[in-house]
Amino acid sequence: MTNRFSDCTSLLKDHKVLEILSEFSPEFVGSIPIGVDLPHSDIDIICELRHSILKVLESFSSYPSFQISEKVLGNIPSIICRFRLGSEKVEIVAQSLSPKKQIAYQHMAIEEKILNEKGETFRLSVLEKKKEGKNTEEAFAELLGLKGDPYSSLLEYGERE
Structure with a gap:
């Protein structure tokens, strides 16, 4: 694991991001956890899409660059939430699959x-x-x-x- 992974994990913990998303089985995925990230790589979190997720994602609306959009990713309707935690960009993708079955x-x-x-x-x-x-x-x-x-x-x- 890289130092950036530890730093990002601490950042997520300090802001209780995974805790806030806990009912949606969040997983920190992408290039950062496996050490093939570049300085501009996003913190990627995937979770399960359920009816109550929009309300929960809105709890991040006070963070800079906050936005929510809907998009079809790999033929699967998805909700994408983006915002910044300090210098890090965060992208949360929710799909109607358990996170471990998602392509990411x-x-x-x-x-x-x-x-x-x-x-x-x-x-x-x-x-x-x-x-x-x-x-x-x-x-x-x-x-x-x-x-x-x-x-x-x-x-x-x-x-x-």
Whole structure:
């Protein structure tokens, strides 16, 4: 785990973000927990979409840059809440699936497994690709030689391995 992960976890704890979201099974996912983040990477939190979530997300409305939107992500209707905690950008995505079944969680689990198998040199290569402008999934897919859509090809790679 990176120091940034610890710093972000402390920030979330200090502001009780995961506690406020606790009834929605929040998970801190994305590039920060697995150490392939860049300084501008968001704190990504996924949780389960339930009727009461909008009211709970509104409790973050006093934070800078607060906004809530609806979007279809991977064919799944989603509610996205964004705001800032100090210098960090936070993005909460709620979908009608348990968080561990959401694609963001599955991608992170596959990426973490790959990093554990391929080591530090591979992790540094992912970071280089991201500095060139690729997102995390694109960087992994390119380094692994995966063809087609990086999101689905990474899931398929994870199922094969």
